[in-house]
Amino acid sequence: MLTSATTVIWAERAGMAYDRRRYSLQHEEEAKQKQVVVREKQEAEMKSSFETFKQVVNEHKYSVILGSWATTMGIAWTIINRDKYMTFSQKIVQVRMWAQGVTIAMILATAVASQAERRAVKEHPPVDHSWMSQLKAKPEETTTVRKVTTTS
Helix, strand or coil, X not given: CHHHHHHHHHHHHXXXXXXXXXXXXXXXXXXXXXHHHHHHHHHHHHCCHHHHHHHHHHHCHHHHHHHHHHHHHHHHHHHHCCCCCCCHHHHHHHHHHHHHHXXXXXXXXXXXXXXHHHHHHHHCCCCCXXXXXXXXXXXXXXXXXXXXXXXX
């Protein structure tokens, strides 16, 4: 009895797997995803470590800013807490000021990096393959198209 139940379950799973492979687009999507992953790995191997660092920081800007704020809070608290002459509230204010200064510096650095990226994109604009740009590039073909459309 246990053997037949197990066989039925395995057969059902195998049938479902066959149906997914045979009749769904999921298999094609998985193959495309694998190709994308392989391409990204090849691109990552070609990049230098600095370029990879820049890309990761660019993708996670706000996490980096928040992490630098929290790290600065911890480091500043460790350093300022050693001072025996400050009260607790003065220590908190000092820690907050240090963290605020580092956070503003990080925000400014992020803004500068974003502007540099925008300039690079402006210098090398993406190619427009739309039909309007093709018509503007070849006006002699436009008149032919207009003549054909206006005569009929």
